[in-house]
Amino acid sequence: MSAVVAEPEAPPAALSRPSAPAVQVSGVNHFYGEGAARNQVLFDNCIEVQPAQLVVMTGPSGAGKTTLLTLVGALRSVQAGRISVLGRELSQLSPRELVGVRRDIGFVFQMHNLFDALSAYENVKMAMQLGRQRPEQMRRRGVEILEQLGLGHRIDYRPRMLSGGERQRVAIARALVNEPRLILADEPTAALDRESTRKVVELLKATTVEHAAAVIMVTHDYRIIEAADRLVHMVDGRIVSDVVLHDALRICEFLRAVDLFRALTPTQLTDVAEKMTKRQYRAGEVIIREGDPGEEFFLISDGEVDVVRADHEVAHLGRGDFFGEVALISGEPRNSTVLATEPVDTFVLGKSDFQSALDASAPFRDQLYRVYFSRH
Numbered sequence: 527m528s529a530v531v532a533e534p535e536a537p538p539a540a541l542s543r544p545s546a547p548a549v550q551v552s553g554v555n556h557f558y559g560e561g562a563a564r565n566q567v568l569f570d571n572c573i574e575v576q577p578a579q580l581v582v583m584t585g586p587s588g589a590g591k592t593t594l595l596t597l598v599g600a601l602r603s604v605q606a607g608r609i610s611v612l613g614r615e616l617s618q619l620s621p622r623e624l625v626g627v628r629r630d631i632g633f634v635f636q637m638h639n640l641f642d643a644l645s646a647y648e649n650v651k652m653a654m655q656l657g658r659q660r661p662e663q664m665r666r667r668g669v670e671i672l673e674q675l676g677l678g679h680r681i682d683y684r685p686r687m688l689s690g691g692e693r694q695r696v697a698i699a700r701a702l703v704n705e706p707r708l709i710l711a712d713e714p715t716a717a718l719d720r721e722s723t724r725k726v727v728e729l730l731k732a733t734t735v736e737h738a739a740a741v742i743m744v745t746h747d748y749r750i751i752e753a754a755d756r757l758v759h760m761v762d763g764r765i766v767s768d769v770v771l772h773d774a775l776r777i778c779e780f781l782r783a784v785d786l787f788r789a790l791t792p793t794q795l796t797d798v799a800e801k802m803t804k805r806q807y808r809a810g811e812v813i814i815r816e817g818d819p820g821e822e823f824f825l826i827s828d829g830e831v832d833v834v835r836a837d838h839e840v841a842h843l844g845r846g847d848f849f850g851e852v853a854l855i856s857g858e859p860r861n862s863t864v865l866a867t868e869p870v871d872t873f874v875l876g877k878s879d880f881q882s883a884l885d886a887s888a889p890f891r892d893q894l895y896r897v898y899f900s901r902h
């Protein structure tokens with residue numbers, strides 16, 4: 527993934543930011559074991575995470591991701607270096623104060639520790655009782671977040687009556703219900719299907735946008751990586767890369783892998799990517815309708831669609847496929863309807879930007895015309 531390298535230390539920019547970093551880690555080493563068995567697993571790690579930033583951490587097994595996350599979460603004592611969380615330096619806090627820090631963090635770890643005697647809603651409510659809400663407010667909020675995670679039909683179920691993925695989502699609801707300013711998550715979508723993963727990603731993204739929460743998440747799921755603001759990679763106890771991701775770069779990266787766009791030079795590709803916007807469709811939604819004027823060109827970045835002409839399905843398209851070019855080239859109305867058969871993510875290019883891309887590159891135009899004649 528191409529990206530802009532984050533400044534490891536950027537005091538001037540940091541000073542001009544409206545709020546302090548949510549997390550500051552500097553010079554952190556960590557050892558497991560004693561004496562001859564003492565083994566260093568983290569080496570001089572530094573990272574600063576801002577509010578409203580969704581950071582995805584990747585790396586091979588044993589790289590130290592969970593260890594670093596548990597240190598930031600005050601679940602393990604800092605042995606060397608400094609960690610400051612939501613403005614508090616962990617090594618200077620009493621055990622009681624550390625409990626307070628943990629309360630301000632939403633944890634989503636593999637061991638979700640749901641209470642077996644309590645229903646899904648009651649498990650979520652446990653987290654809310656630490657706050658100060660009225661019972662009806664709590665119920666509304668608890669049900670709302672469970673519904674957002676697709677658990678509306680499981681509200682009064684006990685954990686042992688739920689699937690692994692459902693339990694995991696209850697744990698996510700519990701972690702997010704108090705709108706924490708920091709969320710630490712370790713492979714939160716490992717047991718989830720596509721649709722549930724999507725809901726979790728949406729909720730996390732909304733939390734960063736609406737409540738300026740900082741999220742640090744270990745995952746290898748590309749759907750989350752696509753929603754990330756920043757990608758941190760760890761190998762052998764060290765952060766080896768730390769990149770900030772921008773939409774245009776992400777789109778560019780995606781276009782590069784699509785045959786049609788291989789005809790464009792890197793500059794042309796960047797131009798097109800910058801003009802594209804991301805748009806999502808729900809399952810069952812009509813994206814374009816036969817007979818309508820053609821205003822836009824679509825590229826599917828995730829999900830699948832049916833192309834229907836005169837009530838007959840003529841094609842089924844998925845990730846990396848495009849549609850909508852025929853009406854733009856011919857100037858005639860849409861010759862087919864395109865329907866999302868599941869949630870679909872698209873990159874959309876307006877008519878005039880599409881025309882500029884055609885004008886800018888003869889090879890691109892030739893390649894597109896080949897497709898056009900086969901579909902027209």
Ligand SMILES: Nc1ncnc2c1ncn2[C@@H]1O[C@H](COP(=O)(O)OP(=O)(O)OP(=O)(O)O)[C@@H](O)[C@H]1O
Nearest residue numbers: 558559565567585586587588589590591592593594
């Ligand atoms: N409690 C422990 N005692 C001793 N060694 C440990 C302990 N926990 C982790 N380690 C070791 O520390 C190193 C880092 O482990 P960690 O769990 O942080 O890696 P990770 O990147 O989260 O891996 P994974 O992707 O498999 O979860 C590994 O070599 C692991 O064996």
Ligand SMILES: [Mg+2]
Nearest residue numbers: 591592593712
């Ligand atoms: Mg781990």
